[in-house]
Amino acid sequence: MNEKQRLESTQVESSDKKSSKDYSQYFQAVYQPPSLKDAKKRGKEEVNYLEGEFSIPDDMLEIGKGKKFLIRTYGCQMNEHDTEIMAGIFMQMGYEPTDKAENADIVLLNTCAIRENAENKVFGEIGHLKPLKIKNPDLLIGVCGCMSQEESVVNKILQKHPFIDMIFGTHNIHRLPHIVKEAMFSKEMVIEVWSKEGDIIENLPKVRKGDIKGWVNIMYGCDKFCTYCIVPYTRGKERSRRPEDIIEEVRHLARQGYKEITLLGQNVNAYGKDFADTKYGLGDLMEELRKIDIPRIRFTTSHPRDFDDHLIDVLAKGGNLMEHIHLPVQSGSSAVLKLMARKYTRESYLELVRKMKERIPNASFTTDIIVGFPNETDEQFEETLSLYREVEFDSAYTFIYSPREGTPAAGMVDNISMEVKKERLQRLNAVVNELSAKKNLAYQDQIVEVLVEGESKNNPEVLAGYTSKNKLVNFKGPKSAIGQIVKVKITQAKTWSLDGEMIEEAVEVN
Numbered sequence: 001m002n003e004k005q006r007l008e009s010t011q012v013e014s015s016d017k018k019s020s021k022d023y024s025q026y027f028q029a030v031y032q033p034p035s036l037k038d039a040k041k042r043g044k045e046e047v048n049y050l051e052g053e054f055s056i057p058d059d060m061l062e063i064g065k066g067k068k069f070l071i072r073t074y075g076c077q078m079n080e081h082d083t084e085i086m087a088g089i090f091m092q093m094g095y096e097p098t099d100k101a102e103n104a105d106i107v108l109l110n111t112c113a114i115r116e117n118a119e120n121k122v123f124g125e126i127g128h129l130k131p132l133k134i135k136n137p138d139l140l141i142g143v144c145g146c147m148s149q150e151e152s153v154v155n156k157i158l159q160k161h162p163f164i165d166m167i168f169g170t171h172n173i174h175r176l177p178h179i180v181k182e183a184m185f186s187k188e189m190v191i192e193v194w195s196k197e198g199d200i201i202e203n204l205p206k207v208r209k210g211d212i213k214g215w216v217n218i219m220y221g222c223d224k225f226c227t228y229c230i231v232p233y234t235r236g237k238e239r240s241r242r243p244e245d246i247i248e249e250v251r252h253l254a255r256q257g258y259k260e261i262t263l264l265g266q267n268v269n270a271y272g273k274d275f276a277d278t279k280y281g282l283g284d285l286m287e288e289l290r291k292i293d294i295p296r297i298r299f300t301t302s303h304p305r306d307f308d309d310h311l312i313d314v315l316a317k318g319g320n321l322m323e324h325i326h327l328p329v330q331s332g333s334s335a336v337l338k339l340m341a342r343k344y345t346r347e348s349y350l351e352l353v354r355k356m357k358e359r360i361p362n363a364s365f366t367t368d369i370i371v372g373f374p375n376e377t378d379e380q381f382e383e384t385l386s387l388y389r390e391v392e393f394d395s396a397y398t399f400i401y402s403p404r405e406g407t408p409a410a411g412m413v414d415n416i417s418m419e420v421k422k423e424r425l426q427r428l429n430a431v432v433n434e435l436s437a438k439k440n441l442a443y444q445d446q447i448v449e450v451l452v453e454g455e456s457k458n459n460p461e462v463l464a465g466y467t468s469k470n471k472l473v474n475f476k477g478p479k480s481a482i483g484q485i486v487k488v489k490i491t492q493a494k495t496w497s498l499d500g501e502m503i504e505e506a507v508e509v510n
């Protein structure tokens with residue numbers, strides 16, 4: 001089938017209910033579809049650290065000369081960072097970036113599977129790309145990221161969107177040059193999704209999005225298997241990078257003038273638990289990183305269960321370790337937490353926060369909350385509201401529960417109506433807003449240190465940046481302040497941000 005026939009065959013394919021097995025005969029060589037069942041398995045195999053695994057075939061080194069790539073990124077910071085790596089790979093192949101799909105020779109959708117609406121957005125975008133592909137059959141379109149790890153998504157793309165040229169998984173990023181090569185020269189859709197996580201590959205290139213704040217992956221995957229969550233299936237088992245590789249990367253960024261580092265992991269404070277030969281955790285790593293001459297270090301996202309005393313003690317030392325803790329609670333009801341398999345109770349969460357507040361009195365707390373989990377009663381939802389007030393979170397990401405195929409919760413009866421879910425979300429958001437406004441009010445007339453990121457999104461006359469506690473501050477100041485940490489006096493506290501005036505340039509930190 002040539003490219004044109006394949007595009008025109010959309011209708012035929014969509015009524016064709018072939019199983020993925022049938023397709024495997026059809027696609028032969030480059031057909032490695034995902035399996036959530038395999039992704040669930042956790043083996044004892046040791047992780048290999050590969051320094052020279054990534055390479056670009058000679059004939060692909062200049063393949064992108066005069067061509068452009070676009071990567072649209074959905075979802076979390078991990079995906080954003082994966083995009084930086086894929087951008088680095090494209091640039092090594094000679095491609096230039098573009099932000100217009102019409103000008104691109106390759107478009108990748110780096111997808112998120114966390115909730116149904118995240119997936120719907122991607123399918124909407126796939127639909128928008130079809131006319132471009134029809135106009136320019138040489139355009140290569142790829143789907144990668146978490147959605148490509150799901151059989152149901154791959155089957156839907158095969159059946160409804162056969163004009164997609166390549167699908168590859170979260171463990172196949174280093175294979176991008178090979179996948180692109182295959183897609184360029186093959187007439188069929190290239191599918192390469194490994195369901196079992198691979199090794200840790202240390203020599204991947206990166207093109208970072210900015211030169212002020214940088215992300216550093218410290219571990220991959222998640223073994224927590226919260227019953228609602230697809231991440232342990234799409235990102236594989238927990239694998240920690242070696243401390244020396246992380247420290248070197250942070251040092252490198254410090255030398256390049258970066259002002260802030262965020263350590264990334266799906267379950268970042270499980271860092272080191274997979275080291276067989278040594279007892280070394282996130283607290284130990286932070287202890288080393290705080291000695292590096294970089295003004296700010298953050299980390300995300302933590303699981304309450306893995307937040308140990310040593311980590312709290314190290315954070316309490318302050319310095320360049322920022323006093324902001326994002327600690328997803330998900331629910332304030334012990335019964336719901338049990339159904340979610342979060343492995344802590346309302347009481348133990350509150351106790352942990354109490355301990356942290358005692359040791360790190362300046363800390364600000366933010367969280368993630370899911371409403372409308374199967375069987376959640378009104379009283380249990382009220383417990384979430386009361387916990388929120390008790391902790392006095394600064395803000396929260398709040399979500400309506402979305403069943404994810406293949407997870408244990410998807411097998412529970414989703415017995416809360418959408419009307420009730422929406423009403424609970426509204427009530428929760430009202431509390432979140434109220435507390436955020438109250439917390440921000442305490443900043444009125446105070447002086448804060450702001451890492452200036454650039455012009456404000458809504459007003460180029462105004463600069464914007466974040467405080468150490470992660471508060472957004474908009475203020476008038478000279479453009480020369482961009483990339484610096486400056487002192488700002490808060491003139492107006494709003495619900496979600498603070499307005500101020502710069503009073504002093506370039507604060508000496510540490």
Ligand code: 5AD
Nearest residue numbers: 228229328368369370399400401402
């Ligand atoms: N439905 C709704 N929210 C979810 N999250 C994870 N899985 C789901 C789901 N199935 C939320 C959790 C998590 C955040 C990243 O996304 O709150 O902390």
Ligand code: SF4
Nearest residue numbers: 222224225226229231
């Ligand atoms: Fe998902 Fe986070 Fe639970 Fe892991 S710890 S399963 S990423 S919610």
